Amino acid sequence: MDQPPLLPKLSHKSPQDAQVLKQLFQFSYQKWFQNTMIRSEVDARQSLGPGLAAGLITSRDYDQLSTRLGSLRKWYYFQWHNIGPAFLLSPILLLSYAQTPPRRYIVPPLLFLLSVQTTSSLFRVVPAIDLFGVWDKLENPAGVLEAIRNLQPSTNGGIMHGRVPSEFAPDVVGDSSEPGGPPVPSPTETPTSLSEPESASHTVTRWEELRAASKNGGHSSSWDEIRQKHERSRVSEAVKEGNTTF
Incomplete structure (x- = not known):
């Protein structure tokens, strides 16, 4: 079988980009998928809004990431409810391999656990491929990762809300007075001793x-x-x- 088209592209990326990709996938899977903090596109947009306002996420990345991560809600039903597929797979394996009396008491529990693990692993592959596809199309992956790191879980167990970052380089974060505005350089202080007119020195x-x-x-x-x-x-x-x- 041929490798997916994303894997050769990752080999040409720098080690820093590969690390960003790994962290993006791990965080997205653990916080958004397993904990089901974001189950819709609306939740994703609310969580990524501060990152967009701070200039870490571009408008294109914001729309694409919110749509794709919001679509992961369909896989939530297979994360904790894969006992059903395990129940369907276990009897088939049981009738095929458990014929003698000793095996009837040992094999069924093992087959059930194996079925649960197998179905759970299979349903993790599709979201993983989906996230790799998201990464490959991002305009500013480092900014997206920084915005994801700033996500804070809400105290009432709801969705995750982002916080506006405050310690970033001037070329990364835009002007705080205008959310989503273009990046502006940090203001430099001018010496006050030169502000007085030169004619004042001649009066003395x-x-x-x-x-x-x-x-x-x-x-x-x-x-x-x-x-x-x-x-x-x-x-x-x-x-x-x-x-x-x-």
């Missing part, structure tokens, strides 16, 4: 700067020295002018 003279420095310091500043020199020069000039007059 050198004398005022020196005077302010002298007020802050308790010792003699350069302003005091300059003022004293200026006063001495004025006195000396006045003396010279007086001498020339007389």
Whole structure:
């Protein structure tokens, strides 16, 4: 028999993609299929809504994933009710292989358990193939996996509700003010020291700067020295002018 077309494609994927595929399948099967948290397309859309609003899931992945995972509800009836097929398979095997008296008491329970396990395993194959098909058509599988990881079970035993992720790179999560909007880069802070106009610096003279420095310091500043020199020069000039007059 030829291999399914999905298996050769997986061999060409990177190890990281293969790991994402494995985690996506395991989580989807355990949480959505076995626990039957999502039994309809409406439940799937409600659970994946926060991932779509946060920008982790594209609109195409959201529609396709909700439709496909919502269709898994039909397999729920075979998950816990495969005792019926086991009852049909056990008598056939019993009539074929259990003829002697000792086997009549040992073989039936074993055949029943084997039938339950066989039918349960067979009904797991189809959803597994279905999930592999979903993975192969996703546009952003890493974002879908992140959205699935953020699913939280509800306290009342209902469907799983997603939570909006808060710690992601700016190129993954969109603007929180506009759900579903395009990704926006994180804002960068601008220095406040450059916001003042340059003309304000020219209004303060050198004398005022020196005077302010002298007020802050308790010792003699350069302003005091300059003022004293200026006063001495004025006195000396006045003396010279007086001498020339007389």
